[in-house]
Amino acid sequence: MTAVFFFGLCVCFALSSGNLKNQWGAIASLQQQSQENTSREWNLTLSQQQIDASAKIAEARYAKGCRLVVSKKSPDKFTTLTEGKPIFDRVRNAPLPLGTVVCDAYGNTARIVKGEVVGEIAFTGNQTAIDKVVKRSKAKYSSPNL
DSSP states (O other): OHHHHHHHHHHHHHHHHHHHHHHHHHHHHHHHHHHHHHHHHHHHHHHHHHHHHHHHHHHHHHHHOOEEOBOSSOTTBBOOOOTTOOOEETTTTEEOOTTOEEEOTTSEEEEEETTTEEEEEEEOOOHHHHHHHHTTOOOBOOOOOO
C-alpha cells in the first residue's frame, strides 16, 4: 500500500512539475517587482526629505536677508543663480566676498564659496518668503529664453 501511495505521489509531482515551475517563476517575478517598488518608494521619500530640508534653509536665508541678484546687463531685470558662477558687485565690478548670502526672485538661495562663486544652493517654493525680498527691488521678472 505504501508503494502504491508513493508511486501515486511521484506521478502527481511529475505531471504538475511544469505547473510548479511556472508558479515559482511567477513568484520570483512578483518578488522582484516588489523589491523595485520598495526601492522606488525609498528613493522618493529620501528625495522629498532633501527637498524639505533645502526649503527650510532657503526660507531662513530669505528671512535673514539675502542679496537679491539682478542682471548685470539690465539691472532692472531679475536673473537666476547658477552654481559655480561668480556674482559681481555692480559698482566695483568685483566678485562678492566669501560667505555672502545671495538669492534670486525664483526661489534659489546660495552662499558665495571658495573661488568667489555661487555654491550651496537651496530652493524654496514659498512665494511669500520670496516676495518679501523681491518687493524691495525695482527690478522686473523676465521670461527665460530657450
